[in-house]
Amino acid sequence: MLLPIVILLLCLVGGGAVLLYLKSSKPKSSEQANLSGQTAQQFVNVQDIRGNFLFTQDGWLLSYLRIFPISLDLLSASEKKMLIQKLTAELSSIRFPFKFLAVSRPVDISPLISELASVLPIANPKQKELLRQEIAEMNNLALSGEVVERQFYLILWQRQENGERDLLEKAKRLVQHFEDGQVQAHVLKQHEIVQLCNLVNNPAYTHLEDAEVSATIPFLREV
Structure with missing residues (x-):
């Protein structure tokens, strides 16, 4: 006699939990639908x-x-x-x-790199070496975004x-x-x-x- 009562109680509790879940999930779906219909300007x-x-x-x-x-x-x-x-x-x-x-x-440091490159042809060998090193360093900085x-x-x-x-x-x-x-x-x-x-x-x-x-x-x- 006790077993059917326990089964009935479990069914009632389980059914209530399912209904509660379904009820709480509806506003979320509606809210998500509203958000998906908003523009970026409206959202922020x-x-x-x-x-x-x-x-x-x-x-x-x-x-x-x-x-x-x-x-x-x-x-x-x-x-x-x-x-x-x-x-x-x-x-x-x-x-x-x-x-x-x-x-x-x-x-944007590309103008500085261009300016250094324009000086390169008229520089002496030592200056060319220093300019090449500086240009390489500038290029690395530009690519790294630092x-x-x-x-x-x-x-x-x-x-x-x-x-x-x-x-x-x-x-x-x-x-x-x-x-x-x-x-x-x-x-x-x-x-x-x-x-x-x-x-x-x-x-x-x-x-x-x-x-x-x-x-x-x-x-x-x-x-």
Whole structure:
């Protein structure tokens, strides 16, 4: 008598588990179908890139600043200390959030290789030997992709309903603080934002100056 009851209970538990699995799997299939029907721009939440701003679909407005690096190796210890004090004093008044972004951009060294090759025919034997070694080293670097330039950016954001003027004023104010601290900076324009988007998504993309296609930034969803 006990055995049929146990079998019935097992059947009920097994059937319930199957129904629960089927029920939970339906939304996933529907969600996957929705994702497959989205464009890349819809998937990463970018609505438009216009002027000095990137607009997101969920109502955010983003502005970007490029910070040009300086060579600290060229500064003495006292000059480094003075630079730190200036930047600290300038940025201490900033009361709004921003993000820091550092990306590597491949550098095209083919013009340098061509210039060295053009000097080769008129060089003396010793110079030719040195030039050949340098050209071979440059070719190895070009093929390895290790020749990169580090670029640094700051990202500012706010809700779209707060207006573009307010965010642009914040960006310009931050640029002025950096320049007063002897660090060059500027607010990115539309084509520069597009270049940055391409650089973030495809680090091997070297022809950024010719980029005319709107791109997208995956980390926008973190804002």
